[in-house]
Amino acid sequence: MFAYLCKRLALLLPTLLAIITLNFFIIQAAPGGPVERMLAQLENLNVADSKGGFGAGGEISTTMQGYKNTAITEQMREQIQKLYGFDKPILERYLSMIASYLTFEFGESYYKQQQVWKLIIERLPVSISLGLWSTVLIYLISIPLGIKKAVAHGSRFDAWSSLVIIVCHAIPTFLIAILFIVLFAGGSFFELFPLKGLSSDYAHNLGFFERALDYLWHITLPVLSLTLGGFAALTLLCKNSFLEEIHKQYTITAAIKGATHVRILYGHVFRNAMLIVIAGFPSAFVGIFLSGSLLIEIIFSLEGLGLLGYESALNRDYPVVFGTLYIFTLIGLLTTLVSDLCYRLIDPRIDFEART
Numbered sequence: 127m128f129a130y131l132c133k134r135l136a137l138l139l140p141t142l143l144a145i146i147t148l149n150f151f152i153i154q155a156a157p158g159g160p161v162e163r164m165l166a167q168l169e170n171l172n173v174a175d176s177k178g179g180f181g182a183g184g185e186i187s188t189t190m191q192g193y194k195n196t197a198i199t200e201q202m203r204e205q206i207q208k209l210y211g212f213d214k215p216i217l218e219r220y221l222s223m224i225a226s227y228l229t230f231e232f233g234e235s236y237y238k239q240q241q242v243w244k245l246i247i248e249r250l251p252v253s254i255s256l257g258l259w260s261t262v263l264i265y266l267i268s269i270p271l272g273i274k275k276a277v278a279h280g281s282r283f284d285a286w287s288s289l290v291i292i293v294c295h296a297i298p299t300f301l302i303a304i305l306f307i308v309l310f311a312g313g314s315f316f317e318l319f320p321l322k323g324l325s326s327d328y329a330h331n332l333g334f335f336e337r338a339l340d341y342l343w344h345i346t347l348p349v350l351s352l353t354l355g356g357f358a359a360l361t362l363l364c365k366n367s368f369l370e371e372i373h374k375q376y377t378i379t380a381a382i383k384g385a386t387h388v389r390i391l392y393g394h395v396f397r398n399a400m401l402i403v404i405a406g407f408p409s410a411f412v413g414i415f416l417s418g419s420l421l422i423e424i425i426f427s428l429e430g431l432g433l434l435g436y437e438s439a440l441n442r443d444y445p446v447v448f449g450t451l452y453i454f455t456l457i458g459l460l461t462t463l464v465s466d467l468c469y470r471l472i473d474p475r476i477d478f479e480a481r482t
Contacts, residue, residue: 160442232449242449252430260352268357272364291358299355300421306347322427348426367399404468
């Protein structure tokens with residue numbers, strides 16, 4: 127087991143490097159980089175300002191303020207390229223980025239005038255909250271429901287629960303979120319939950335337990351939206367896994383020897399059936415943590431990493447794009463390794479060293 131872990135950790139760095147390298151050159155080849163975007167914004171800004179559309183300068187970045195009301199020239203283009211580091215060859219920029227990322231130095235955002243690390247740390251709690259609570263709820267619902275459906279296969283309960291699962295799976299998560307807003311967040315019916323954020327404006331004046339309740343009050347609808355949109359697949363996976371194990375020879379042999387139904391189900395079947403369910407945990411958590419909550423963050427006005435990455439991609443904010451990608455990839459690789467450890471904890475018979 128130790129040798130396997132060492133080999134997996136040794137492969138982590140080249141895998142991470144390969145993913146970052148591939149994305150770096152793909153993004154660099156995409157049209158409309160930060161230099162072109164800033165020049166276009168400056169041109170639009172000067173036109174609007176000449177028509178009186180921006181008043182006192184509008185909400186523009188500090189960098190753009192310095193070039194405001196200035197005719198766009200080739201010299202200005204060269205200055206902006208130098209400002210963003212695009213005056214250097216692409217290979218030099220790539221090597222510089224890799225050297226910085228080895229020490230987790232991601233640079234500064236082009237448009238927010240903040241260190242990328244600070245932006246990530248500011249947004250991280252929101253994404254962790256959504257991903258963690260949603261994944262925990264999905265597993266707490268899916269595993270018992272999947273076992274119950276496997277035991278009661280073909281019954282009326284199995285049929286009705288399958289109908290509910292199919293409906294929840296068919297409705298997109300963002301539509302569930304909008305439905306919750308309409309019903310419970312002051313849309314047209316009840317105003318039981320807040321519409322945005324993870325805390326109230328007065329939360330800093332509350333005690334610990336009051337702040338905890340306020341946090342749970344705010345996060346209820348986003349988490350329920352993600353849970354209802356994500357538990358169907360895992361429930362069916364759990365059910366099918368248990369059905370397959372229940373009909374195997376070792377369960378029939380255990381029954382012949384006099385083992386009780388509970389003993390067979392939870393003493394023999396559970397451990398084998400849960401292997402494939404545990405294998406899906408990293409992808410479930412990482413999927414919600416990294417991308418699954420993007421629309422939920424937009425709908426409920428939650429400043430998370432998904433929204434940060436989306437906005438950065440639109441704005442061609444390369445330091446934030448590559449910084450978040452680096453963190454996301456590292457988290458994904460580490461959670462895959464954790465999944466293998468969970469395999470071993472559930473079934474000690476698995477020998478990873480034999481696989482290596």
